[in-house]
Amino acid sequence: MRDKESKYVLLLNNDTVLFQGSLKTFVEYAENYDTVAGPQGVMLKYKSRHIDTAGDYISELLEFYVLGRGHEYPWTLKKPVYVTYADGSCALYRVESVVRSLGNKLFIDEFSAMVMTTY
Numbered sequence: 251m252r253d254k255e256s257k258y259v260l261l262l263n264n265d266t267v268l269f270q271g272s273l274k275t276f277v278e279y280a281e282n283y284d285t286v287a288g289p290q291g292v293m294l295k296y297k298s299r300h301i302d303t304a305g306d307y308i309s310e311l312l313e314f315y316v317l318g319r320g321h322e323y324p325w326t327l328k329k330p331v332y333v334t335y336a337d338g339s340c341a342l343y344r345v346e347s348v349v350r351s352l353g354n355k356l357f358i359d360e361f362s363a364m365v366m367t368t369y
Contacts (some may be wrong), residue, residue: 256345263339266293276342283330287347290336292323299323305333 258280260273272291279289293302304318304325317333318325336343349355 259343259345259348261338261341261343266340268340273342280342280344286344288336288341288343290333290342291340292318292325293337293339294323301325303337305331305335306337307334 258277260276262268268291276289276291280286290303290305292304294300295302299322301318301321301323303316305316307315307317309315317331
């Protein structure tokens with residue numbers, strides 16, 4: 251499903267629209283921060299400037315939180331935030347990290363129902 255030389259896999263929902271230059275920003279960030287396995291985009295609500303998600307995390311009490319929800323875009327954090335998981339509607343994953351986690355597969359067959367673009 252991907253070129254063996256690919257360093258990254260982009261998951262992108264078919265109803266997601268990227269801002270111009272987004273993919274370049276993703277790749278540049280991944281190249282500059284090699285400890286990050288998967289940066290995610292900031293997802294806006296349809297026809298709105300309000301953030302739907304900028305990442306998701308789970309607390310020690312197993313409570314789910316959505317970073318940025320309800321804030322108006324652009325919304326800037328003072329420092330990067332590490333989330334529990336990136337929202338799959340728009341995320342760039344480092345192939346090396348995914349393979350290290352799942353073995354010689356990129357995704358678990360039972361949970362994959364998406365088309366992947368590789369870079």
